[in-house]
Amino acid sequence: MISLIAADEVPQPAYSSGVMLLIAAVAVGALLFLIMKVKLHAFVALVLISLLTAIAAGIPLGDIPAAMAEGFNTTLGSVALLVGFGVMLGRLLEVSGGAQILADTLVTRFGEKRAPLALGVAALLFGIPIFFDAGLVVFLPIILTVARRFGGSVLLYALPAAGAFAAMHAMIPPHPGPVAAAEALKGNIGLTLVVGLPLAVITWYVGSYLVSQFLGKRFHVDVPDVLFGEVNDGNDEDEKAVLRQPSFAVVLMLLLLPFALIASNTVVATLGASGAIDAEAGWAEFLVLIGQTPVALLLTVLASVAVLVRPGRMAEAQSLMDGALGPICAIILITGAGGMFGGVLRASGIGAAMTESLGDLGLPLLLQAFVIATALRVAQGSATVALTTTAGLIAAAAAEANLSDLRLVLLVIAIAAGSTVLSHVNDSGFWLVSRFFQMDEKTTLKTWTVMETTIGLTAFALAAVLWPLG
Structure with a gap:
C-alpha cells in the first residue's frame, strides 16, 4: 500500500537466500517478542528492529539511515494527512450528531442484524475509486457509531468494511497494483475490471464478511473512544451552540464528497492514459489536483466546517478538532515505523531471496504467481509492491505460455490474492487497523491477519476454479 518498485529495481540480497530468510524470520520474531512479551512501545520496537535488521542484512552502514527514512517518510507522507483530516471530519460529524443520524438511518433501513452487511456493501462501492487507508479513515465515525448503537465487539462492524476496502484495493482497477500487474502481463485492463469486480464481491462476502462475523463473536474488542471521545447524540446544549445538527442528506453529502473528488481524479487519469482525453488540459489537471486524496479530504473538512459550524463559533470548533488530533x-x-520496517526488508533484498528460492520449484503458472506474491507480501509487507514485482517476475513465462485474455486476468487475480494474505507486523495497514480499533498485536494477528488470509485464499480459489474455462 505504500510504494511501487519495478521488477528491474528489486535489490539483490547480500547473502544467500537461506541466510536472508533466517534474518527476516528472526527480525519478525524479535519484534513480536519485544512488543508482546517485553511490552516495549511498538514505535520504539519497530525502529530498533528496523535498524538491527538493516545491519544484519548487510545494507552498507552509510546507507542505513536513508533506507530507514525512505520507508518511514513514504508511509508517513501518505498516512499522516489522511488520518489527520479524517479524524477532524470524524470529530465534527460525531459531536454534531451527524454520525448518530447516519447510524439511525442505517438501522431503520437495514435492521440491526444486517448492519455489518450494510457497512460492508457501502465500503465495496466506495472502495472502487479510493485506497484502503483513506476509505477506512473516512468510514471510521460510521463504523464506531453503529458499533456503539448495538454494542458487542467492534470487529463485527469494522472487519466487513475494512475487508471490503482491502479486497477492492488489491483486485480492482483503477487501483495501482492490479493496473500495474495487468500492464506487466500485457492483459486487458477493461476485462480485468469486468471479471475482477464480481470476483472481488464474492471474495469479500466469503473471505471477509462471513469470516468477520465468526471472528467478531469469538474476539470481543470494546468500541474505542480514543479518537472521538465519548459518544455524542447531538443533544448536548453546549455542542448545539457550536455545531448545527445536520440532516441525513447533509451527512451523506459530506461523506460522498471525498469519494466523488477522488473518483474524478481516477476517471480523468484513466481516460488520459488511454488517449480519450487530453490529460494536460487545464480542466483535466484541475480535476486530478482536487482528486488527490489529501486535497479531497482537506476540501471535505472545509466543507464540513462551512456546513456544521455556527457563525462566530470557529474558536470552539477549532478546539474540537485539536482534541481529535492529539x-x-x-x-x-x-x-x-511499520512502513520503515517493511522498507528495510525491501531494501535488504529479502524479497528477492524468497523469490529466488521459489523460482525453480516447477509449479503451475497460476500457483507460482500466488506463491511468489505471498512470499513477497510476507517478506516486505506492501501489497502493491508484491503485486507489481510478482507480475514483472512472471511476465516472461506468461508471454511464453500464450495465455488467453481471461487467463491473464485470472493470473492478475492470483497475484492479488497472494499479495493480500498474511498481513503482519511489516505492513503499515496492520498497524493502522490495530491502532484505530485499539487492538493489541496478538488480537490483530488472530483477527485482521486471519481475515486478510481468508480473503486471499478465497480469491485464489475462484481464480483456480475459472482457470480451466480460459
Missing part, C-alpha cells in the same frame, strides 16, 4: 500521534508514528 490521540492520533501514536497511530501515525507507529504506522510510519
Whole structure:
C-alpha cells in the first residue's frame, strides 16, 4: 500500500537466500517478542528492529539511515494527512450528531442484524475509486457509531468494511497494483475490471464478511473512544451552540464528497492514459489536483466546517478538532515505523531471496504467481509492491505460455490474492487497523491477519476454479 518498485529495481540480497530468510524470520520474531512479551512501545520496537535488521542484512552502514527514512517518510507522507483530516471530519460529524443520524438511518433501513452487511456493501462501492487507508479513515465515525448503537465487539462492524476496502484495493482497477500487474502481463485492463469486480464481491462476502462475523463473536474488542471521545447524540446544549445538527442528506453529502473528488481524479487519469482525453488540459489537471486524496479530504473538512459550524463559533470548533488530533500521534508514528520496517526488508533484498528460492520449484503458472506474491507480501509487507514485482517476475513465462485474455486476468487475480494474505507486523495497514480499533498485536494477528488470509485464499480459489474455462 505504500510504494511501487519495478521488477528491474528489486535489490539483490547480500547473502544467500537461506541466510536472508533466517534474518527476516528472526527480525519478525524479535519484534513480536519485544512488543508482546517485553511490552516495549511498538514505535520504539519497530525502529530498533528496523535498524538491527538493516545491519544484519548487510545494507552498507552509510546507507542505513536513508533506507530507514525512505520507508518511514513514504508511509508517513501518505498516512499522516489522511488520518489527520479524517479524524477532524470524524470529530465534527460525531459531536454534531451527524454520525448518530447516519447510524439511525442505517438501522431503520437495514435492521440491526444486517448492519455489518450494510457497512460492508457501502465500503465495496466506495472502495472502487479510493485506497484502503483513506476509505477506512473516512468510514471510521460510521463504523464506531453503529458499533456503539448495538454494542458487542467492534470487529463485527469494522472487519466487513475494512475487508471490503482491502479486497477492492488489491483486485480492482483503477487501483495501482492490479493496473500495474495487468500492464506487466500485457492483459486487458477493461476485462480485468469486468471479471475482477464480481470476483472481488464474492471474495469479500466469503473471505471477509462471513469470516468477520465468526471472528467478531469469538474476539470481543470494546468500541474505542480514543479518537472521538465519548459518544455524542447531538443533544448536548453546549455542542448545539457550536455545531448545527445536520440532516441525513447533509451527512451523506459530506461523506460522498471525498469519494466523488477522488473518483474524478481516477476517471480523468484513466481516460488520459488511454488517449480519450487530453490529460494536460487545464480542466483535466484541475480535476486530478482536487482528486488527490489529501486535497479531497482537506476540501471535505472545509466543507464540513462551512456546513456544521455556527457563525462566530470557529474558536470552539477549532478546539474540537485539536482534541481529535492529539490521540492520533501514536497511530501515525507507529504506522510510519511499520512502513520503515517493511522498507528495510525491501531494501535488504529479502524479497528477492524468497523469490529466488521459489523460482525453480516447477509449479503451475497460476500457483507460482500466488506463491511468489505471498512470499513477497510476507517478506516486505506492501501489497502493491508484491503485486507489481510478482507480475514483472512472471511476465516472461506468461508471454511464453500464450495465455488467453481471461487467463491473464485470472493470473492478475492470483497475484492479488497472494499479495493480500498474511498481513503482519511489516505492513503499515496492520498497524493502522490495530491502532484505530485499539487492538493489541496478538488480537490483530488472530483477527485482521486471519481475515486478510481468508480473503486471499478465497480469491485464489475462484481464480483456480475459472482457470480451466480460459
